[in-house]
Amino acid sequence: MNSIDFTxxxxxxxxxxxxxxxxxxxxxxxxxxRRLLLDLHAAPLSFDTVRGFIGHGVPTLIRRVLRASALTHIDEVLALALFQRHYRDTNGRYGDVYPGVRAGLAALQGAGYRLGCVTNKFYEASVALLDIHALAPWFEVVVGGDTLSQMKPAAEPLLHACRALHARLDRCVLVGDSHVDIAAARAAQMPVFIVRYGYPGPEGHAAMACDGFIDSLEELPAMLDAANQGRQ
Ligand SMILES: O=C(O)COP(=O)(O)O
Ligand SMILES: [Mg+2]
Structure with missing residues (x-):
């Protein structure tokens, strides 16, 4: 995939x-x-504990949940199926779009950027979530954790999105919230900007070697202008 000619x-x-x-x-x-653990007659885990497990896709999340709950004797495929059933119901129901996202997407599109969503969440759930929050129309491509054989931190999902958008690889950037995004961007040799909110994981933001931090997607057009000038 790395040998694709994007020029x-x-x-x-x-x-x-x-x-x-x-x-x-x-x-x-x-x-x-919480509903999965109820099914398995296990005690609930704290919100922060489960939030800290997000980032490497649902199969890894479930593995971490089973380990944290001393349920490693439970079949992961079964636990994943139980989780999926509940998640189909909870997806998009309790969380919300971060402040500045809609205005940021509008500003980016207005500035001529093509937009792609690259996530480790399963494709079907990703499209459903984007739909529920009326974000889907902004994105010309969605790459989910199960779209390709590899998910972030591999470079492939980013390269795939870039190609689908007919964008030049050296004209693409990634915006994310975690070290998984940084690693994927580095593997794709792409600049990466990190939001100061989200789920950075236990190490927090301090140790993140990214190209810049933002408090809101609204800051992106100006930052990207500067970044692109540096890449000419
Ligand atoms: O589903 C996950 O674990 C993370 O999803 P994300 O790549 O959109 O942050
Ligand atoms: Mg993320």
Whole structure:
């Protein structure tokens, strides 16, 4: 995939992570985990504990939940199926879009950027969540955790989105909330901007080696102007 020739593509694109960047979806996910643990007759985990498990996709989240609840004897495929059933109900119901997201997307589109959503959440759930919050129309492509054989931190989802948008690889940036996004962007040799909210994981933001932090997506057009000038 790395050998794809992007040089005939000229468009600038912004790839944006979903959970923790566009939507504060932890309340939906934590509620589905609470229902899963109820099914398994296990004690609930704290909100912060479960939120800290978000970032590497649902199968990893479930593995972490089972480990934290001393339920490693439970079949992960079964637990995943139980979770999915609950998540179909909770997805989009409790969490909300972060402040500045809608205005930021409008400003980016107005400035001529093509927009793609690159998430480790399963594709179907991602599209459903974007739909529920009326964010879907902004995105020309959505790459989910199960769209390709590899998810972030692999480079492939970013390269795939870039190609789908007919954008030049050296004209794409990623915006995310976690070290998974940073690692994926580095693997794709793409600049990465990190929101100061979201689910950065236990290490927090301090140790993040990104190209810049933002408090709101509304700050992006100005930041990208500066970044693109540096790349000419
Ligand atoms: O589902 C996850 O674990 C994370 O999803 P994200 O890539 O949109 O942050
Ligand atoms: Mg995220």
């Amino acid at each position: 005939h593509h000229t468009r600038h694109a912004v790839l944006i992570d979903l959970d923790g960047t566009l939507v504060d979806s932890a309340p939906d996910i934590v509620e589905a985990v």
